[in-house]
Amino acid sequence: MKGLKTVYICSECQYKSPKWMGKCPICGAWNSFVEDVIEEENKPAAARRALSARTGDHKATAFGDLEMPSYIRTATGLSELDRVLGGGLVLGSVVLLAGEPGIGKSTLLMQISDILGSHRRVLYISGEESEGQLKLRAERLGVMGKNLFVLTETLIEKILTEIDSVKPDVVIVDSIQTVYSENIASTPGATTQVRETALAFINKAKTDNISVILVGHVNKEGTIAGPKLLEHMVDAVLYFEGERQQTYRIIRAIKNRYGSTNEIGVFEMTDEGLREVANPSEMLLAGRPKQTPGNCAVCTMEGTRPLIAEVQALVSSTVFPAPRRTSNGIDYNRLCLILAVLEKRLGLRFSANDVYLNVIGGLRLDEPATDMAAALALISSLTDRSVPDDVIAIGELGLSGECRAVSGLEYRVKEAARLGFRRAVVPWRNLEKRPIKADIELVAVKSVYDALHLLAPAEKPQ
Numbered sequence: 400m401k402g403l404k405t406v407y408i409c410s411e412c413q414y415k416s417p418k419w420m421g422k423c424p425i426c427g428a429w430n431s432f433v434e435d436v437i438e439e440e441n442k443p444a445a446a447r448r449a450l451s452a453r454t455g456d457h458k459a460t461a462f463g464d465l466e467m468p469s470y471i472r473t474a475t476g477l478s479e480l481d482r483v484l485g486g487g488l489v490l491g492s493v494v495l496l497a498g499e500p501g502i503g504k505s506t507l508l509m510q511i512s513d514i515l516g517s518h519r520r521v522l523y524i525s526g527e528e529s530e531g532q533l534k535l536r537a538e539r540l541g542v543m544g545k546n547l548f549v550l551t552e553t554l555i556e557k558i559l560t561e562i563d564s565v566k567p568d569v570v571i572v573d574s575i576q577t578v579y580s581e582n583i584a585s586t587p588g589a590t591t592q593v594r595e596t597a598l599a600f601i602n603k604a605k606t607d608n609i610s611v612i613l614v615g616h617v618n619k620e621g622t623i624a625g626p627k628l629l630e631h632m633v634d635a636v637l638y639f640e641g642e643r644q645q646t647y648r649i650i651r652a653i654k655n656r657y658g659s660t661n662e663i664g665v666f667e668m669t670d671e672g673l674r675e676v677a678n679p680s681e682m683l684l685a686g687r688p689k690q691t692p693g694n695c696a697v698c699t700m701e702g703t704r705p706l707i708a709e710v711q712a713l714v715s716s717t718v719f720p721a722p723r724r725t726s727n728g729i730d731y732n733r734l735c736l737i738l739a740v741l742e743k744r745l746g747l748r749f750s751a752n753d754v755y756l757n758v759i760g761g762l763r764l765d766e767p768a769t770d771m772a773a774a775l776a777l778i779s780s781l782t783d784r785s786v787p788d789d790v791i792a793i794g795e796l797g798l799s800g801e802c803r804a805v806s807g808l809e810y811r812v813k814e815a816a817r818l819g820f821r822r823a824v825v826p827w828r829n830l831e832k833r834p835i836k837a838d839i840e841l842v843a844v845k846s847v848y849d850a851l852h853l854l855a856p857a858e859k860p861q
């Protein structure tokens with residue numbers, strides 16, 4: 400067709416190339432190029448359009464004259480989700496819910512449609528499931544469906560007409576990758592289709608004051624066009640994380656124009672859909688191995704909430720010329736750094752061993768405050784001396800092996816005490832500045848070396 404051209408677009412950084420490439424020359428991502436068909440722009444016309452956009456009648460406003468906006472929020476009824484959203488769905492805003500297929504996005508949205516339906520009109524647009532399948536799922540979840548309208552349509556023009564006739568307060572689009580426009584040449588799910596149809600929903604949300612939730616699928620390699628592309632266009636981006644084999648799920652805000660991005664929401668997948676988990680630490684600690692070398696409990700802050708998790712390490716002699724290092728839940732480079740510090744400062748020989756590090760429950764610990772626990776778990780596994788079960792470790796590891804101060808120590812030790820821990824390894828530098836009261840024995844350490852006396856004596860080989 401005249402005016403149409405095939406291009407390859409990097410799904411990470413949007414770099415366009417006329418040829419497919421294995422590695423993006425701009426952002427360095429591998430396998431990130433997806434095919435797309437675009438209409439060739441008439442350059443002079445585009446330039447004119449850009450100019451006319453600039454010559455609109457908008458005038459600058461003095462900052463003092465700006466009015467405070469009043470956001471109208473609707474609680475979704477699931478407090479774990481509301482916590483991540485910053486208090487509920489904002490009218491006229493667009494939220495992107497991204498996650499891998501099968502993680503539970505449709506389940507969550509069907510559940511909140513039911514709760515929202517008690518005081519709002521909800522339109523659930525599904526391009527993936529038939530009405531029968533939706534009904535089956537709803538039955539299983541015990542959804543009553545008051546004020547809930549279901550539309551199985553993927554053509555954006557028809558969807559917009561239907562929104563006008565239903566006049567909903569909340570629109571759920573499951574998923575944005577299935578929606579397409581007849582006026583765009585590329586196939587559904589292609590970059591242009593996803594961007595243009597998402598824009599149509601965003602405009603609708605702003606003009607009609609509707610809350611829109613867009614579902615976006617991601618895969619591990621990030622090669623599906625979608626969430627990355629839309630992140631800058633929407634008001635909030637929530638990622639639904641978790642291991643499909645395990646039952647619990649975490650919702651994390653990556654971006655939120657109406658709230659904090661630090662909060663997470665924790666859910667458990669049950670036979671009757673997702674259930675909120677108000678005390679995630681208890682769940683994360685359930686069934687932890689006792690008196691086993693290589694384990695250490697840690698307390699991380701997720702927003703305002705302290706969360707106790709368990710770091711596990713396995714250090715075993717290697718059969719490879721270059722020993723293996725595998726890390727789940729803690730950044731790989733962070734693991735390498737901790738190993739280097741322990742090797743150099745404590746003279747421990749990790750270089751002759753394979754090292755595996757894992758955070759129980761598929762949780763991701765991004766905070767440096769978890770370094771001490773990782774270091775103790777590693778030392779414990781290497782030396783076969785277990786960290787006692789009543790000990791929890793909190794602190795950041797510096798390059799000289801020193802234990803650096805962390806934020807929110809009071810909240811962390813309080814949560815540890817609540818869950819029955821009796822001793823907490825904490826940074827001496829925290830207590831030096833401001834002593835804290837706690838119902839738990841505080842073992843203030845200046846370096847990782849100071850914590851080693853807590854380890855149990857080495858177990859006799861059997």
Ligand code: TYD
Pocket residue numbers: 498499500501502503504505506507536539540668669670671672673
């Ligand atoms: P789904 O919401 O369809 O995932 P997504 O929309 O993100 O692709 O959830 C799929 C999985 O959830 C499926 O493998 C079955 C499981 N599930 C339950 O365990 N319990 C339930 O009540 C429901 C509805 C689903």
Ligand code: MG
Pocket residue numbers: 501504505506527573
């Ligand atoms: Mg789904």
